[in-house]
Structures are given as C-alpha cells and as structure tokens.
Amino acid sequence: MWLVPPPGRVVVAVDDTGAVLGTANMYANRPGNGSHVASASYMVDPAHHGRGVGRALCEDSLTWARAAGFRAMVFNAVVETNVHAVRLYESLGFSILGTVPEGFHHPEKGYVGLHMLHRPL
Numbered sequence: 556m557w558l559v560p561p562p563g564r565v566v567v568a569v570d571d572t573g574a575v576l577g578t579a580n581m582y583a584n585r586p587g588n589g590s591h592v593a594s595a596s597y598m599v600d601p602a603h604h605g606r607g608v609g610r611a612l613c614e615d616s617l618t619w620a621r622a623a624g625f626r627a628m629v630f631n632a633v634v635e636t637n638v639h640a641v642r643l644y645e646s647l648g649f650s651i652l653g654t655v656p657e658g659f660h661h662p663e664k665g666y667v668g669l670h671m672l673h674r675p676l
C-alpha cells in the first residue's frame with residue numbers, strides 16, 4: 556500500500572547514521588481529470604516525534620508536487636484528534652475545507668470528525 560508506483564514517489568527521512576526516522580508517499584489524488592491535485596501521507600517513528608521530521612517530509616512533498624506541476628495538494632482524511640498533524644499542516648498553509656462528522660471511529664475517543672485539508676500550490 557505504501558510503495559506507490561511512479562509517477563508517485565516514496566521517500567524516507569534519515570539521520571546522520573542512516574537510520575530511518577520517517578517516511579512519506581505522494582501521488583495524484585485522483586486519476587484522469589482529477590490528476591492535477593496531489594495528495595500525500597506521512598508517518599514518523601514515535602521515538603522521533605516532535606523533532607521536525609514530519610515538517611521536513613511535508614515540505615519535501617510540497618516541493619515535489621509543485622515541481623511536478625500539480626496545482627494543489629489535499630489530504631482527504633485527517634482525524635480531528637490528530638492535533639499535531641492538523642497544526643503542522645495548517646502551519647504549512649493548508650486549510651480545513653470541511654469535516655465529515657463522526658467520520659472516524661477512534662478506538663479510545665469514539666466517533667470523531669474527519670477533516671479534508673487543502674493547499675493551493
């Protein structure tokens with residue numbers, strides 16, 4: 556699922572020793588006439604959260620999407636309780652377009668909203 560085929564792209568973030576700290580994939584959000592909008596996903600080793608790895612991965616994917624000619628990036632499903640992710644994306648220029656009420660069944664918090672975020676490139 557993670558290793559999307561070209562023209563999508565998958566990257567890892569490494570430290571000075573080459574240890575993998577996190578990864579991102581990036582791709583067209585939709586095929587055909589929706590393929591001018593990009594999307595991406597990120598995951599960082601919990602042992603390295605809060606050190607800027609997620610920010611670096613997100614910035615890298617925005618640079619890739621812009622260079623590849625995409626007109627915008629969207630995140631289709633960001634759980635509203637994922638406050639660090641939402642804050643990170645908003646700080647990089649994304650806006651919450653809307654929220655699917657109770658769109659995600661959180662294992663501890665129950666039914667919570669699912670945001671869609673957008674950033675023009």
Ligand SMILES: CC(C)(COP(=O)(O)OP(=O)(O)OC[C@H]1O[C@@H](n2cnc3c(N)ncnc32)[C@H](O)[C@@H]1OP(=O)(O)O)[C@@H](O)C(=O)NCCC(=O)NCCS
Nearest residue numbers: 597598599604605606607608609610633637639640642643
């Ligand atoms: C979301 C995720 C990719 C962010 O990666 P990260 O490397 O921790 O992010 P950064 O270090 O760049 O920090 C991003 C923001 O969150 C804050 N943050 C991240 N983890 C934190 C923690 N454990 N405690 C406090 N703040 C934290 C940072 O301070 C920063 O906020 P700021 O810019 O206002 O200071 C990472 O938490 C993750 O992999 N989560 C699980 C998978 C996931 O949710 N992916 C995204 C799905 S939409």
